[in-house]
Amino acid sequence: DAGITQSPRHKVTETGTPVTLRCHQTENHRYMYWYRQDPGHGLRLIHYSYGVKDTDKGEVSDGYSVSRSKTEDFLLTLESATSSQTSVYFCAISESPGQVTYEQYFGPGTRLTVT
Amino acid sequence: GIQVEQSPPDLILQEGANSTLRCNFSDSVNNLQWFHQNPWGQLINLFYIPSGTKQNGRLSATTVATERYSLLYISSSQTTDSGVYFCAVAVGNEKLTFGTGTRLTIIP
Numbered sequence: 382d383a384g385i386t387q388s389p390r391h392k393v394t395e396t397g398t399p400v401t402l403r404c405h406q407t408e409n410h411r412y413m414y415w416y417r418q419d420p421g422h423g424l425r426l427i428h429y430s431y432g433v434k435d436t437d438k439g440e441v442s443d444g445y446s447v448s449r450s451k452t453e454d455f456l457l458t459l460e461s462a463t464s465s466q467t468s469v470y471f472c473a474i475s476e477s478p479g480q481v482t483y484e485q486y487f488g489p490g491t492r493l494t495v496t
Numbered sequence: 497g498i499q500v501e502q503s504p505p506d507l508i509l510q511e512g513a514n515s516t517l518r519c520n521f522s523d524s525v526n527n528l529q530w531f532h533q534n535p536w537g538q539l540i541n542l543f544y545i546p547s548g549t550k551q552n553g554r555l556s557a558t559t560v561a562t563e564r565y566s567l568l569y570i571s572s573s574q575t576t577d578s579g580v581y582f583c584a585v586a587v588g589n590e591k592l593t594f595g596t597g598t599r600l601t602i603i604p
Contacts, residue, residue, distance in 0.1 A: 423582065471539065484527075490538070
């Protein structure tokens with residue numbers, strides 16, 4: 382299994398509070414991704430990174446920001462959490478010979494509940 | 497963007513049965529992956545298969561890129577095969593687009 386960890390694994394927070402989720406990899410892969418999974422929607426891409434300090438938006442990026450200061454860490458921040466951001470968040474990694482969508486491997490997920 | 501449709505949405509089988517899951521997509525792809533999400537939520541890579549056929553134990557997959565579909569075969573199903581199976585595809589340098597999955601339930 383790819384060495385990907387996510388923290389925390391579960392979090393309950395109140396509306397309006399900031400939340401940061403962390404993804405850590407030990408595979409030295411160039412690309413990292415944040416997805417959210419909701420019933421009826423499958424997995425949707427929030428943001429991704431193609432290198433240190435290089436990030437871009439995905440399909441559902443509103444309300445989220447990311448940072449990547451080291452190859453191994455990719456942080457997802459909800460600046461002011463809303464109930465619509467209650468979801469399961471997955472981090473993924475991939476190595477890429479120039480193609481951003483090379484085979485991806487997923488972390489264990491973080492279940493976030495915003496009350 | 498590309499459309500991904502998986503069928504059937506739900507499948508209930510007895511242990512030992514065989515099953516075929518289908519993924520249709522609306523454009524030519526250069527990336528196609530099958531994943532299994534187990535009942536504990538973990539997403540497990542099954543196949544990276546933008547074209548051709550691969551086998552891994554009781555599982556095999558075939559992608560016919562020219563006809564824009566992929567099939568996942570599970571033989572001699574076990575209860576541990578239960579969960580949701582996702583197909584994900586990408587065109588060129590676009591990001592992966594996931595289907596909504598097939599929920600497989602294996603009854604002992």
